[in-house]
Amino acid sequence: MVSIPQVAMSDEEYQIVKVTPKDGEKILDHLRKFFFREEPLNIDIKLLGERGDETCEELENYCIETIPEGLSVMAVTNTGRVVGVSLNGQT
Numbered sequence: 001m002v003s004i005p006q007v008a009m010s011d012e013e014y015q016i017v018k019v020t021p022k023d024g025e026k027i028l029d030h031l032r033k034f035f036f037r038e039e040p041l042n043i044d045i046k047l048l049g050e051r052g053d054e055t056c057e058e059l060e061n062y063c064i065e066t067i068p069e070g071l072s073v074m075a076v077t078n079t080g081r082v083v084g085v086s087l088n089g090q091t
Contacts, residue, residue: 012077019072019085024064027074030082031063063087 019027036042036059037052048054066072066089075084 012083014075014077014083016073016075018070019067019074019087021067023074023082024067026082027067027085027087028060028064030074030085031060065089 032055036048036056042048042056042059043052047056047059064087066087069089071088071090073086073088074082076082
């Protein structure tokens, strides 16, 4: 049996809340820092340029298009920092 170490990511409390259209920019900030640059396919095709410091307007627009559908949620700390996002849509 393989032992998997248990690592606490943070002791900071968070809440899961419904995403609203006014959350779009802070969600994009989170995705820019923690998803777009780390996603292996994005890295392989150099979607954000050679150094990974560019943006992809098409990807950002695609990510926020479903927000008005009301099916997405995010994890937010008590200080308002986004620590996770699940973007969902029917389209």
